Amino acid sequence: MGTPLGDFIRTKRDSIQPESLGLPERGRRRSPGLRRSDLAVRAGISVEYLTRIEQGRDRNPSVPIVNSLADALSLDPAERNHLRYLVKITGGECAGRTRPAPPAREVRATVRETLRLLEPGIAVVTNRLGDVLAWTSGYAAVLGASGLLDTEAPNLTRYVFTHPAARALFADWADVADEQAFDLWLGPSVENSEWLSTELAPVAGPEFTSRLNRHAVPRRGVLRLDHPTAGELRLLRETMELPADAQQLVVLLAADDATAQALDQLRHRGTGHLRAIS
Template sequence: MGTPLGDFIRARRDSTQPEDLGLPDRGRRRSPGLRRSDLATRAGISVEYLTRIEQGRDRNPSVAVVNALADALCLTPAERAHLRYLTKITGGECLGARPAPPPRQVRPAVLRTLELMEPGIAMVTNRIGDVLARTGAFEALTRGTGLLDSDTPNLTRYVFTDPRARSFFADWDDVADEQAFDLWLGPSVDSHEWFTADLAPVAGPELTRRLNRHVVPRRGELRLNHPSGPALRLLRETLELTADAQQLVVFLPADEATARAVDSLRHPSYDGRLRVIS
């Protein structure tokens, strides 16, 4: 049985072409990407040891080996951070190991900060996608999309299970990769049970495939097709609330047309009140 660490290394090896690393093309290969022997040589380890890591038979590679594999695969800083994280959870801190569920309460100081952002577009969320608090402008932006229809709105569930999400997010594939990736960063007893019992059965292979690919998202410009008509382009600034395992996400119009469209969406019903899910 594989491990998150082994799956990630194998996925990155399969997606790396020899010519990208300056290696000669040796003709037809049984599988796409980089040969296991080429990666082992570049990392300074044996093919047998690399095979054990990829197949999950070695769950505790040393820091030196992990760094050597990162160097050999030319991983980006974000991919290196993910590799280190997967090494940690593969070595014993698996997806059910943390005793506390992700907190759903938003601290008063965070709520006050969110209030100061009115009438801007902002929300507080956690790694499994719960929308815990939002500004009135965020409500206006998502009105009619179905995202906030639930008493406990969850962005991950919405992306993978609501057909409206595929038209709302112009780059749905990228957003789906983001939500799947973030599930790796929020493991706990509660979130793992939610994933296995509630999300995975209804999300199906789209989610499972993206989880196993371990694609580190770029999180670029967010393009939305609002049900009322306008096409929106938004920039995102994410503030990590590390102590709370939450994030404060601010959405900024990327152009004047979006700013005008957001203004028209916001004013008809904006009442200046925060919405909090507890």
């Protein structure tokens, strides 16, 4: 049985063209990308050991080996951080760690007060599963027409992959989908979450599962919305991690003057107050 660590290494290996590393072309291949033997040589390990890591039979590679694999795969800093994270959670499973608790849904009073101080700005608190836990009236004014907040327990990940309006709302839907799938790996119970396996995956389908298993580290550029009434909005995202709660406070800011004017109009029309779900 494979592991997230092995899946990530194999996926990155398959994505590398040998000629990009100065390796000779060796004729037709049964699978795309870099040969396992070539990666093993570049990393200074045996093919047999690399096979054990990729197949999940060795879940505790040493720090020097992890660094060698990162160098051999030419990982960028974000991908290196993800590799180290996958080593950590894979090794924890091997050691028989206790099942992690589900992500917290309660938003601390001090965080709610921070949201209040951000009014009428556009801000939201989420957890790594995409649960939308608390938001400002400005957030509701901008996203209210999208259908995201229509349910009792709104969830951005479910919305992106299953709501019919999502692909129209997000101009760069594929990038947003990659972000939501990737963030699930950072959650405290990504692999054994009943929500993930029994609720989301069956309805989200292969669009979701393929992205989850690809481990594509997102770049998180400008968020572009095709708003149903305001037209194109270009938003910058400022994220404050709340590690004690496994949550994030995300503030959306106008990326240009046209967006700033459109946001002012939306907030002027909107009504309501800070909302929190627990």
